[in-house]
Every structure is written in C-alpha cells, then in structure tokens.
Amino acid sequence: MENRLSRAEKRAATAARILEAAQAEFGAHGADGASIRGIAKRAEVDPSLVLQHYGSKQALFALAVRPAADLRSDDVPAHLAEVLEVRLRELPPATRALMRSMLTSPEAAAVMSDYLNERATNLAKSLPGADAEARAALVTASILGITIARHFLNLSALADLTADQISAVTDSWFDSLDVTVAPGPPA
Template sequence: MDASPSRAERRAATAARILEAAQAEFGAHGAEGATIRGIARRAGVDPSLVLQHYGSKQGLFALAVRPAADLTAEGVPAHLAEVLEARLTDLSPATKALMRSMLTSAEAAAVMREYLQERTENLARTFSGDDAELRAAAIVSSILGVTIARHFLDLAPLKDADEARIADLTATWLAPLT
C-alpha cells in the first residue's frame, strides 16, 4: 500500500503552509509591509506558488485575517470570556496582521468592521431590551480597545499588569453591560 500523499494532499498542504506564512508576515509587517516574496520565503516556496494558490496579495490578506469560525448566539457569553483572555495574553499572527493594518488599509478596515459587526450582532441576540445592540457594540469595542492598548500602544498599566488581574477587572467592568 502506497503511503505517500496524493497530489491534492500535497497541494492542500502547500496552500496551508502559505496561509500560515502569510498570517505571520502580515502580523509582523502589516498589509502594506508584507510582500509576496517574504511570504514565499517564510513558507519555503517559490513566489509564483503564492500567487497560483491565492491570486493576489490582497486576496491572501483577506483570507489570512478572516476569523476561523462563526459563533452561535448560545456560545457568546463563554466565548466573550475566552476572547478577552486571549486578547490579554497573546495575539495570533492573523489578528496582529488585521489590527496593524485596519487603519491604513481599506480592505483590512472592511474585514475588521465586518468581524466586529458580526460579533456585535451575535452578542446582542443574547441580551434583552431596546439597547441590546448598543450594549453589545460597547463590549466588543471595549475588548478591541483593551487589545490595542495592551499589545500595540504598550499602555503601562495594561502592559505590565498580570493577565488574571486584568481579566478580573474587565469582567467586573463588563458585567453590568451583559
């Protein structure tokens, strides 16, 4: 029995390696600073393969920063705690890429806006009252702000604080909104 991977399996593995390399490159350099050559070098492939698999740098960027999974309304409260914990510790290369680029790239801004709107809508479905969407938007925006202040602006109280302490404070702060 032949155990070697099929051509389709090798192609899928190459595409996954390129996507992972792109997430790291966009995370390190943003949408404008990352290059096809840098992505290819990181993935260990020829630059033409990057374009063959993904068409363009913009197309690859859109895939590299897109969230991997959709959230159901039932899972929002637990997910909110997980997101906050994740944003306080380390950011994935895809998240770093999106956040570094969202103020300078219209495409990145659109991806972030769509992502935040989806998170807001999912969270709002778990609330009651006329202001459910506004409360949800405030929570989603607050997590974005904490993430930016801690990881990109190095705001001393957030940067230097223990993750557990920040999580406790933030949970207390967000509790009345939920």
C-alpha cells in the same frame, strides 16, 4: 512501508504553509508592508508558488485575515471573558494581520467592520433591555481597544495581568453593563 503524500496532499500542505506564512507576514508588516517575496521566504517556497496558489497579494490577504468560525449568538456572552483573556495574551496571526492593517487597507477595514458588527449584533441578541445594542457595541469596541492597547501600543499595565486579575476586572465591568459572562444555574 513509506507513507507518501499524494500530489493533492502536497499541494494542500504547501498552500497551508503559504497561508500561515502570509498571516505571520501580514501580522508583522501589515497589508502594505508585506510582500510576496517575504511571504515566500517565510514559507520556504518560490514566490511564483505564492501567486500560483492564491493569485494575488490582495486575494491572499483576504484569506489570511478572515476571522475564525462564527459563534452562535447564545455562545457570545460566555465567550467574552475567554476572548479578553486571549486578547491579552498572544494574538493569533490572522487577528494580528487584520488589526495591523485595518486602518490602512480598505479590505481589512471591511473585514473588521463586518466581524465587529456581527459580534455586536450577536451579543445584543443575548442581552436584556432596550439598550442592549448600545451595550453590546461598547463591549465589542472596548475589547478591540484593549487588544490594540496591549499588542500594538504596548500598554504595560495590560502586559502582565494574570488570569485572576483579568477575571476580577472583567466581572465587575460586565456587571456594570449587565452582561452575563457565564450561564447561571436554572431558576
């Protein structure tokens, strides 16, 4: 017996394909350079379907660059080393789109600002000391800078780092900022 998709399932699959294509297109060309036609071509749909599903390029952009699910504040320090390693490898399409567009699109700038402020606030809650907010902001801003240098400016020294090299550098960096990257054994 052939397994057929319902109309709602087909519609959801098309919407997901368009969103994925939009992330790739915005990642490649930014908010201003991407077009509905380019997104439709990448998704292999008619351009009218893009608008039917998402209403406008701006609405689609806002969804395409939305950061992944938030972490609880107690997960943030342990997550930092993982984030750095991921940022030095391949960027997810939504992240690439957001970063490529954050300096030219007010919508992208607002999304990025909100996301970075949330990350810094959550990290600060998990750090000791009166200067926890400043240290958290420095770590957050540094990860952003590392990501830009690696993926958009092609800083060659970052391109070929191994996981061990990343760990060695980040461990000493985090130590200097008094950031615990992994929970230690109970005292």
